[in-house]
Amino acid sequence: MCGIVGYIGSNEKKEILINGLKELEYRGYDSAGIAVLSAGELKTFRAVGKICNLENKCADFISKGFGIGIGHTRWATHGKPTEINAHPQIAHFSNVVHNGIIENYQEIKKDLEQKGHCFLSQTDTEVIVRLFEEFLKDTEDGFEAFRQTIATLRGAYAILLISVKYPDKIFYAKNGSPLIIAKGNDGVYFGSSDACVIGYADKVVYLKDGDVGCMDIHSFESLENIRPLEQNKAFAQKDGFRYFMEKEIYEQHKVLLETMMGRVNEDGVALESVPDGFFEGVDELIICACGTSYHAGMSGKYVLERIAKIRTNVVMASEFRYANSVMRKSEIFIVISQSGETADTLEALKLAKANGLKTLAICNVDNSSIVRESDAVILTRAGIEKGVASTKAFATQMMVLWMLGVYIATQKNLLNKNDLENQFTSMVRSVKATEVSPKLHERLKRLSKRYLHGHGFFFIGRDVFYPLALEGALKLKEVSYLHAEGYPSGEMKHGPIALADSLLFTIALVPRHLLGDKIKSNVEELSARDSTICVISSEEVETADDMVYIDPAQDYMEEFFSMMVALQLLALEVAIKLGNDVDMPRNLAKSVTVE
Numbered sequence: 001m002c003g004i005v006g007y008i009g010s011n012e013k014k015e016i017l018i019n020g021l022k023e024l025e026y027r028g029y030d031s032a033g034i035a036v037l038s039a040g041e042l043k044t045f046r047a048v049g050k051i052c053n054l055e056n057k058c059a060d061f062i063s064k065g066f067g068i069g070i071g072h073t074r075w076a077t078h079g080k081p082t083e084i085n086a087h088p089q090i091a092h093f094s095n096v097v098h099n100g101i102i103e104n105y106q107e108i109k110k111d112l113e114q115k116g117h118c119f120l121s122q123t124d125t126e127v128i129v130r131l132f133e134e135f136l137k138d139t140e141d142g143f144e145a146f147r148q149t150i151a152t153l154r155g156a157y158a159i160l161l162i163s164v165k166y167p168d169k170i171f172y173a174k175n176g177s178p179l180i181i182a183k184g185n186d187g188v189y190f191g192s193s194d195a196c197v198i199g200y201a202d203k204v205v206y207l208k209d210g211d212v213g214c215m216d217i218h219s220f221e222s223l224e225n226i227r228p229l230e231q232n233k234a235f236a237q238k239d240g241f242r243y244f245m246e247k248e249i250y251e252q253h254k255v256l257l258e259t260m261m262g263r264v265n266e267d268g269v270a271l272e273s274v275p276d277g278f279f280e281g282v283d284e285l286i287i288c289a290c291g292t293s294y295h296a297g298m299s300g301k302y303v304l305e306r307i308a309k310i311r312t313n314v315v316m317a318s319e320f321r322y323a324n325s326v327m328r329k330s331e332i333f334i335v336i337s338q339s340g341e342t343a344d345t346l347e348a349l350k351l352a353k354a355n356g357l358k359t360l361a362i363c364n365v366d367n368s369s370i371v372r373e374s375d376a377v378i379l380t381r382a383g384i385e386k387g388v389a390s391t392k393a394f395a396t397q398m399m400v401l402w403m404l405g406v407y408i409a410t411q412k413n414l415l416n417k418n419d420l421e422n423q424f425t426s427m428v429r430s431v432k433a434t435e436v437s438p439k440l441h442e443r444l445k446r447l448s449k450r451y452l453h454g455h456g457f458f459f460i461g462r463d464v465f466y467p468l469a470l471e472g473a474l475k476l477k478e479v480s481y482l483h484a485e486g487y488p489s490g491e492m493k494h495g496p497i498a499l500a501d502s503l504l505f506t507i508a509l510v511p512r513h514l515l516g517d518k519i520k521s522n523v524e525e526l527s528a529r530d531s532t533i534c535v536i537s538s539e540e541v542e543t544a545d546d547m548v549y550i551d552p553a554q555d556y557m558e559e560f561f562s563m564m565v566a567l568q569l570l571a572l573e574v575a576i577k578l579g580n581d582v583d584m585p586r587n588l589a590k591s592v593t594v595e
């Protein structure tokens with residue numbers, strides 16, 4: 001996800017901005033840029049790729065004396081990772097950097113174009129700086145123009161804006177994306193995390209959603225809630241969490257909103273990156289992926305078939321490659337990949353293309369090999385995932401598949417206005433359901449102590465909850481090194497139940513809204529054979545040895561997302577209790593670029 005830095009003061013601005021951006025590299029990015037305004041001159045530098053490319057571009061630039069500056073690392077969401085799309089985004093005499101997504105940028109852009117603005121980039125961000133200059137036509141008050149600009153925007157943002165007309169001020173706004181302001185002996189600093197100001201500043205303010213302001217070198221002390229700044233960088237990169245995996249579990253509700261933003265509302269789903277007519281004449285989907293992405297595909301199959309009534313076949317990329325599968329031109333080949341570089345998935349994609357199939361990638365990394373190879377792309381917008389065990393990428397893949405289901409169903413005229421509204425409110429509730437409640441986390445911390453031994457785990461569920469059970473088992477295996485299997489609960493008595501005894505731990509996913517009673521019967525069968533049973537549900541199940549309660553939900557998708565969080569936390573806490581390196585589990589790599 002993008003990173004923001006800013007500085008007001010007399011030290012070497014370029015150096016401070018670039019050092020700050022380097023501290024934010026861990027968030028992931030595909031281009032970077034800075035703008036420095038000093039002695040009446042505004043200089044902007046941008047480069048695609050690593051920060052060293054940006055450093056090369058501005059190697060000869062120095063700015064002496066007082067000035068202001070902003071910087072940015074961009075993770076492409078609207079428009080390719082090119083220099084013109086990199087931030088700062090430029091208008092006539094102002095520059096802006098922005099994290100997040102402006103949902104109504106197309107309306108604003110159209111309006112500004114009618115007023116004579118000529119847009120240079122494909123970004124949503126450019127509307128901010130052009131809108132600001134438009135409002136300045138009617139007022140000399142820079143802050144008033146900025147306030148009006150922010151009031152026009154819909155979406156999530158952290159914004160820093162500078163203008164030649166106001167050479168000592170940085171305008172800032174926060175809504176949904178993180179932004180801090182900090183102060184040290186040599187000036188005032190901005191950042192999207194405190195990691196980039198540690199070493200420079202000793203006081204900090206964590207801005208709240210809705211904060212809009214105008215900062216100069218003197219106004220920091222007038223802010224509310226000034227706190228001392230934590231000085232441990234590694235801790236700061238993890239936003240205070242013990243592991244990146246934990247941080248990524250906690251940020252799922254935020255990234256899911258980004259996944260949805262600008263694409264879905266009560267009227268339906270708009271996927272601007274999918275060409276019109278892409279699904280015309282298509283009678284079947286093939287979803288192909290590996291590992292966690294494969295599990296998202298498997299859950300997606302149930303959702304796609306249920307909502308869009310389209311036959312969906314899910315294949316494991318490593319198997320598909322050599323299976324000589326029969327492919328038909330009326331099928332669309334969908335690959336799912338967090339990294340976009342998984343060798344098996346990439347080769348399967350090439351194979352499908354060679355057979356003349358249309359291809360669609362659901363991917364987290366723009367410009368990755370899989371994205372470049374596919375005919376159409378839906379980015380998951382999870383931001384960089386650092387924990388080797390995938391969490392937030394899975395959540396966003398699932399959301400994209402759900403949106404795709406609604407999208408295809410709409411094209412087939414399967415949903416009326418009321419259905420569309422229901423889908424949307426269910427999505428919004430599902431996102432909310434991924435917000436980690438302290439009570440749930442505490443419960444799993446305590447419970448994990450009881451699940452450190454035994455001869456294995458069965459994770460069981462039905463329908464969408466079956467692949468979720470597979471994913472819960474995979475998470476536990478990866479980080480705890482304990483043996484765990486996922487099973488459809490109805491299949492237990494066809495063999496696996498032979499393993500049941502008190503040292504077999506069963507984690508049962510018991511929803512209220514989809515086949516709950518059926519799973520309860522399967523739980524009883526296991527309980528009768530003495531398996532130790534932990535049920536994840538919003539309702540008590542009498543035969544359970546342990547209960548993990550999720551909040552009552554209004555539908556099964558909301559339950560799906562709640563249970564997903566509980567399973568991720570369970571794996572995390574068991575692994576921590578066992579003393580494992582949660583973020584870098586043994587034998588695993590984040591991106592599997594070999595067969």
Ligand code: F6R
Nearest residue numbers: 291292293337338339342389390
């Ligand atoms: C599990 C995990 C792996 C990946 C798999 C595919 O936590 O991360 O199973 O899901 O290697 O990777 P991507 O999605 O990058 O293609």
